[in-house]
Amino acid sequence: MPDIDLYGVFVPALLVYAVLAFGVSLVLRRLLARAGLYRFVWHRPLFDLALTVVCLGAIAAAAARLT
Amino acid sequence: MSRLFRFLGRFAVTGALLVVALVVGVALWDYYLDAPWTRDGRVRAEVVGVAPDVSGLVREVVVRDNQAVTRGDVLFRIDPERFALALRQAEAVVAGRKATLTQAEADLARYRQLSDNVVSQQRLEAALATEEGARAAHDQAVADRDLAKLNLDRSEVRAAVNGRITNLDLRPGAYVATGRAVMALVDSDTLHVEGYFEETKLHRIRIGDPVSVHLMGGGVDLSGRVESVAAGIEDRERGASANLLANINPTFAWVRLAQRVPVRIALDPSPEARQLTIGRTATVVVRPADGAEPRPLGGLWRGWEALKGNLAGQRRS
Structure with missing residues (x-):
C-alpha cells in the first residue's frame, strides 16, 4: 500500500509512517526517562533522533509485511 | 577510572543505536528514492476515433454506451436511401452506356464485313474509335456504380478493432460528416x-523484468512484464527559434526535478486485465528478473538472512 487514503486525499504512506514513528518514539522517550535509563546515554538528542529513525524503519517494514 | 568506564559505556550505547539508525536510514532511502517503483502509473490503451466514411443522417445507433464490440460489428447506420438512389442512378447509366457500346460494337462488326470498295478506311477507323469510346464510357459507368455500392456499404459503420465503445453521445437524427470522429x-x-x-x-x-501493478484503491492486483522503455521525451530547456539556431533556456536551478520517462508494461492476460478502465492510476513495482519485490528494509532483511545462513553453515562444518 503505497498511498494512505485520508478521506479522498491520498498521501504517501511514508508521511503517515513518519508521524506514527514520531508518536511512538515520544512514548518510548517518556518510558525511558521514567525508568531512568537515560543515565546510560551519552548524548540525549542524538539518541532520540536515532530512536525515531529506528521506529520509522520498524513501522515501514511491519506495514509492508502486513499488506 | 570508573568515571571513564561509565562514559565509555554511555558512549557505546548511544553509538550502537546511532549505527543501527544509520543502517535503517540508508535502507529506507534506498527503498523510497532508488528502488524501481512508482506511484505514478496509468492504465492506457489506444483509442480509435470512429468516423464515418460518408456523410449523412444517422438512422440507427446499434451499440450501447460501454458495450464490448468485436472487429466488424456494426456500430451505427447512416440513412442509406440517398446511397441506394445513387446506386440506382449509377446502374441506369451503366445500362445506357451498355446499349451504346452494343450498338457501336455491331456497327464496327458490320463495317468490318464490308469490302474496301464499299467503305472507306476513314469510315472504318471512325467506327473503331466510336466503339472504343463507348467501351471506355461503359467502364467508367461500371466504376461509378461500384463506388455507389461502396458508399452504400459504408453507410453501415463497423468496428475496426476489438474493444469497447465509450462516452457514446450519438443519437439517431444527428448529421455526421465524413472523417469527423463521433465516438471513441x-x-x-x-x-x-x-x-x-x-x-x-x-x-x-x-x-x-516481472512487474506487479496495484491499482489505486486496491482490489485488483495485476502482473506483467516490462515491455519497453520510451525512446525519447521532450527537451523542456530547448525552445523554438526563428533562424534554425539552437535556443536553450539559460536556467541554473539549484533544485532540479528528475524527469519522468514512460516505461511500458505488458499485462499478463487475465479477465481483470481486460476489464480495466483506461486512465486509472496504478502503482508499478518492478522486480529484478529473479528477485523479490522491493520492500522497505527488504535488502536489510535479505542481508540478515544470508548472514544467518552463512553463520549456520560455518557452525556445522
Missing part, C-alpha cells in the same frame, strides 16, 4: 500500463 472505441487488445519512472531509477529496470 477503446482498443482492448492494446491495453497496457505505463509507469512514469524518474530517470534516476531507469538503470535498475531491464526489459522483461
Whole structure:
C-alpha cells in the first residue's frame, strides 16, 4: 500500500509512517526517562533522533509485511 | 577510572543505536528514492476515433454506451436511401452506356464485313474509335456504380478493432460528416500500463523484468512484464527559434526535478486485465528478473538472512 487514503486525499504512506514513528518514539522517550535509563546515554538528542529513525524503519517494514 | 568506564559505556550505547539508525536510514532511502517503483502509473490503451466514411443522417445507433464490440460489428447506420438512389442512378447509366457500346460494337462488326470498295478506311477507323469510346464510357459507368455500392456499404459503420465503445453521445437524427470522429472505441487488445519512472531509477529496470501493478484503491492486483522503455521525451530547456539556431533556456536551478520517462508494461492476460478502465492510476513495482519485490528494509532483511545462513553453515562444518 503505497498511498494512505485520508478521506479522498491520498498521501504517501511514508508521511503517515513518519508521524506514527514520531508518536511512538515520544512514548518510548517518556518510558525511558521514567525508568531512568537515560543515565546510560551519552548524548540525549542524538539518541532520540536515532530512536525515531529506528521506529520509522520498524513501522515501514511491519506495514509492508502486513499488506 | 570508573568515571571513564561509565562514559565509555554511555558512549557505546548511544553509538550502537546511532549505527543501527544509520543502517535503517540508508535502507529506507534506498527503498523510497532508488528502488524501481512508482506511484505514478496509468492504465492506457489506444483509442480509435470512429468516423464515418460518408456523410449523412444517422438512422440507427446499434451499440450501447460501454458495450464490448468485436472487429466488424456494426456500430451505427447512416440513412442509406440517398446511397441506394445513387446506386440506382449509377446502374441506369451503366445500362445506357451498355446499349451504346452494343450498338457501336455491331456497327464496327458490320463495317468490318464490308469490302474496301464499299467503305472507306476513314469510315472504318471512325467506327473503331466510336466503339472504343463507348467501351471506355461503359467502364467508367461500371466504376461509378461500384463506388455507389461502396458508399452504400459504408453507410453501415463497423468496428475496426476489438474493444469497447465509450462516452457514446450519438443519437439517431444527428448529421455526421465524413472523417469527423463521433465516438471513441477503446482498443482492448492494446491495453497496457505505463509507469512514469524518474530517470534516476531507469538503470535498475531491464526489459522483461516481472512487474506487479496495484491499482489505486486496491482490489485488483495485476502482473506483467516490462515491455519497453520510451525512446525519447521532450527537451523542456530547448525552445523554438526563428533562424534554425539552437535556443536553450539559460536556467541554473539549484533544485532540479528528475524527469519522468514512460516505461511500458505488458499485462499478463487475465479477465481483470481486460476489464480495466483506461486512465486509472496504478502503482508499478518492478522486480529484478529473479528477485523479490522491493520492500522497505527488504535488502536489510535479505542481508540478515544470508548472514544467518552463512553463520549456520560455518557452525556445522
